[in-house]
Amino acid sequence: MAVLQFALLGLGLGGAYALLALGLVTIYRGTGVLNFSQGAVAMICAYVFFALRDGLRLSTAGAALLAAAFAVVLGLAFYLLVMRQLRNSPVLARIIATLALLLLLQGLAMLLFDVQTRTPVSVVPATPVDLLGIAIPMDRLILAGVAVVLAVALSLVSRRTRIGLAVRAISDSEKGASLSGLSPVLIGALTWAVGFVLAAVAGVMLSPIAGLDAKALTLLVVPVFAAALIARFTSFGVAVAAGLGLGMVESALQLVTDAEGAWYTWLWTGPGRSQALPALVVIIAMIFSGRLLPARGEVVRGRLPISPPPRYRVAGPIIALAAGLAFIFSVRPSWLSAGVVTLAGVMIALSAVLVTGFIGQISLAQVAFAGTGGMLTALLSSAGLPFLLVLPLSGLVAALLGLLAGLPSLRVRGPSLALVTLSAAYICQVAVFSDGRLLGGQGYNRVASPALFGLELGGTGFAVVTLVIVIVTGSLVAALRVSTFGRRALAVRENEAAAAAAGIDIKRFKLAAFTLSAFVAGVGGSLLGYQANVFAFERFTIFESLHVIAMAYIGGIGMVSGALFAGLGASGGLFSQLLATWGADSYQLVIAGGALLLAVQLHPDGMAATLHTIRERRGRRSSPAPAAAPPDDGKDRSAPAEPSVPVK
Amino acid sequence: MTAVLEISGLHAGYGRIGVLQDVGVTVAAGEIVSLLGPNGAGKTTTLLACSGMARVSGGDIRLDGRSLLRLSPHAIARKRLAHIPEDRSLFPSLTIDEHLRLCAKPGGLDVLELFPELKKRRNRKAGVLSGGEQQMLALGRALCAGPRVLLVDEMSMGLAPVIVERLFSTLREIAASSGLAVLMVEQHVHLALKYAQRGYVLGGGRVRTEGTAGELAERWPEIESSYLGR
Numbered sequence: 009m010a011v012l013q014f015a016l017l018g019l020g021l022g023g024a025y026a027l028l029a030l031g032l033v034t035i036y037r038g039t040g041v042l043n044f045s046q047g048a049v050a051m052i053c054a055y056v057f058f059a060l061r062d063g064l065r066l067s068t069a070g071a072a073l074l075a076a077a078f079a080v081v082l083g084l085a086f087y088l089l090v091m092r093q094l095r096n097s098p099v100l101a102r103i104i105a106t107l108a109l110l111l112l113l114q115g116l117a118m119l120l121f122d123v124q125t126r127t128p129v130s131v132v133p134a135t136p137v138d139l140l141g142i143a144i145p146m147d148r149l150i151l152a153g154v155a156v157v158l159a160v161a162l163s164l165v166s167r168r169t170r171i172g173l174a175v176r177a178i179s180d181s182e183k184g185a186s187l188s189g190l191s192p193v194l195i196g197a198l199t200w201a202v203g204f205v206l207a208a209v210a211g212v213m214l215s216p217i218a219g220l221d222a223k224a225l226t227l228l229v230v231p232v233f234a235a236a237l238i239a240r241f242t243s244f245g246v247a248v249a250a251g252l253g254l255g256m257v258e259s260a261l262q263l264v265t266d267a268e269g270a271w272y273t274w275l276w277t278g279p280g281r282s283q284a285l286p287a288l289v290v291i292i293a294m295i296f297s298g299r300l301l302p303a304r305g306e307v308v309r310g311r312l313p314i315s316p317p318p319r320y321r322v323a324g325p326i327i328a329l330a331a332g333l334a335f336i337f338s339v340r341p342s343w344l345s346a347g348v349v350t351l352a353g354v355m356i357a358l359s360a361v362l363v364t365g366f367i368g369q370i371s372l373a374q375v376a377f378a379g380t381g382g383m384l385t386a387l388l389s390s391a392g393l394p395f396l397l398v399l400p401l402s403g404l405v406a407a408l409l410g411l412l413a414g415l416p417s418l419r420v421r422g423p424s425l426a427l428v429t430l431s432a433a434y435i436c437q438v439a440v441f442s443d444g445r446l447l448g449g450q451g452y453n454r455v456a457s458p459a460l461f462g463l464e465l466g467g468t469g470f471a472v473v474t475l476v477i478v479i480v481t482g483s484l485v486a487a488l489r490v491s492t493f494g495r496r497a498l499a500v501r502e503n504e505a506a507a508a509a510a511g512i513d514i515k516r517f518k519l520a521a522f523t524l525s526a527f528v529a530g531v532g533g534s535l536l537g538y539q540a541n542v543f544a545f546e547r548f549t550i551f552e553s554l555h556v557i558a559m560a561y562i563g564g565i566g567m568v569s570g571a572l573f574a575g576l577g578a579s580g581g582l583f584s585q586l587l588a589t590w591g592a593d594s595y596q597l598v599i600a601g602g603a604l605l606l607a608v609q610l611h612p613d614g615m616a617a618t619l620h621t622i623r624e625r626r627g628r629r630s631s632p633a634p635a636a637a638p639p640d641d642g643k644d645r646s647a648p649a650e651p652s653v654p655v656k
Numbered sequence: 657m658t659a660v661l662e663i664s665g666l667h668a669g670y671g672r673i674g675v676l677q678d679v680g681v682t683v684a685a686g687e688i689v690s691l692l693g694p695n696g697a698g699k700t701t702t703l704l705a706c707s708g709m710a711r712v713s714g715g716d717i718r719l720d721g722r723s724l725l726r727l728s729p730h731a732i733a734r735k736r737l738a739h740i741p742e743d744r745s746l747f748p749s750l751t752i753d754e755h756l757r758l759c760a761k762p763g764g765l766d767v768l769e770l771f772p773e774l775k776k777r778r779n780r781k782a783g784v785l786s787g788g789e790q791q792m793l794a795l796g797r798a799l800c801a802g803p804r805v806l807l808v809d810e811m812s813m814g815l816a817p818v819i820v821e822r823l824f825s826t827l828r829e830i831a832a833s834s835g836l837a838v839l840m841v842e843q844h845v846h847l848a849l850k851y852a853q854r855g856y857v858l859g860g861g862r863v864r865t866e867g868t869a870g871e872l873a874e875r876w877p878e879i880e881s882s883y884l885g886r
Contacts, residue, residue: 173758177747184745187707188759188797189733 020148022255038199050211083204108604115597231286280438315566353578355532368501378533379548410526564616748783767796
């Protein structure tokens, strides 16, 4: 009976999942974008609503109307100003844009609202009603009911009306739709507005049940992706059923996971186990069904960020070493530790360059690999192992995890792989890193001070060692790019089928890239641990993962310089330190999110790529022999066979 | 005869790449005009420029005397210019019926009358139709909106000769009876010259020569050697 009661109580959470999933499906159908900020939108709208109702004492109806209007404006603005401009950009650029919105909204919430978790009074009556002999608060039933009603409405609109037909047509072929006189902009804007309003309803109705919490609401996107995936991003009915089902199962699971049991029940009891379930569903569903996302004919096969061969392979490291040493020996301790955090950030971003830049596998799990390295560092260093041994060992264990995380990439690609890796990182975050029973210490574990050959390294010494490690790794990554491995990796990235036909073992390549990159990330995490003298789980959340990949992307994910940029922007790194000295730390998320949005607009291939293109063009202009003037007779001229047509 | 579609002095391309230089083409009501030329000559680009999908950097494109420049593709489509691209751009998950419901306009043709074989499959999704049926649907989707001008790119591609002849003769009947102006790109020269009244030979982004279908057919060996480099 208790199981049934918990399951029914989960209807509220499930209803919110369902509503958010409906929004995700709507947006995906209309514009082919996986909106990672869906949870963040629910969060900000909930804050707006409760600020209007409880702060400004507006009536519920008035606040609801204004919050809905806010959601509509936000959706329209984000689509028209950002996503529309990125329609022909690499898939990763569009994912990054939604991540940027997520960061921006989180930053705004923290700036503008009191983000202490609280439980506002419900919008609808919460009096218990009797259901199957169990008392269930009415608000949960209403939330689930609203989700079902809206799903039915959306299905009807989609099947019966011309607008619904038009949305389906556009998700099949944007070009065909334009040629038939349908405006992709109008329909795209409509789907984003509807998607955001659905998120707002979910946020406002869920907060009184689960609490108004900036991070928790933003993280809803993971289980919501699970529900949308089960619905293959097309069926509204399945999305709602999956959302409700996941919410109920998750709630019922609390019975199991909260129980104290023998040691061997560790796997399924303990913190975060029930939350990890939807993420697990995503991973399993993806692996077993291969390509679940329907490919959008023209849009998915987009361009890839460029990855030019590195230019300064000798001068680069030397300059970096000189600049780094000069920095280390001239700054105050607070800046020194920020410098080391930046270096560790560079390391983690280098791992993203390896796996995402070179071989094209979008991985959002790099910080989870780093966390694994950090955790192991806490374990091994407190067991008395020396620094020089702990570092590679931490990397190796992370590499093992990387190998495991690389397995799905054999079947899943593009944005779907981003989802799988995000889910894996989420599981690490909620169920592993913060599980005190693993190392003791509730997610915080001391890391012994690093020592080299019996000599304890001070802050300066450790900084020098870190600098050397990062420069060596960076040089190796650059060397890898111009090696046979690098060329083959790029071939796999550009066209898997063609690479396979050319005799490249794609599986081995992908697994090697994941393993190698996880090793690098693991060492980076280990360095972070030594830097802070503690392993702290909150440094390895999926937000950090998103932050790193976004920064690396803007810097240029196919290049070592991109990693450098990401390191500077790493939280706790030099950029944060700069803001802190100006007393502006609370603006960091807003600035990061806003800058990302702007950067992805101006440089959809990354800033380093823009520089590279400018340099190339200048080089071409100044070279004495102009590139053969266009032949006049049209003889040996191979025009682009399939011109990439920008559809307005 | 007044021109329905009038392309004059057109310069167009993609991004920074220029493809067309000073292209001039006219199509009158009820006329079928063919664009001929080797790969990369600019035939497809000419069509894409008309429907707003290539960047136009000079010249003008007029439909019934009104310029189409700076209009977006869907706005051009609403001015009754239909375009069947090479890849057909159908909606694979929509049924035949849904395609027609979405695109039909008053004054459009009854497509199911025109192609009875589509009638039998009206509730099938476009993705599962045969190549010939898909091309019929593409043609039908264009015609059901009652266009003034129809642009057709490589209608014959990948289709059996019987079906190709059928599609072309249907098109010629419609053009003759309804005054539809057709501008088509066709690789098969004999097909192009058999069904079109006039033709333009493009090469290297310019119009090399033009004439009636009969003249072009007569001069074809000479055209091939002097413009097409064979």
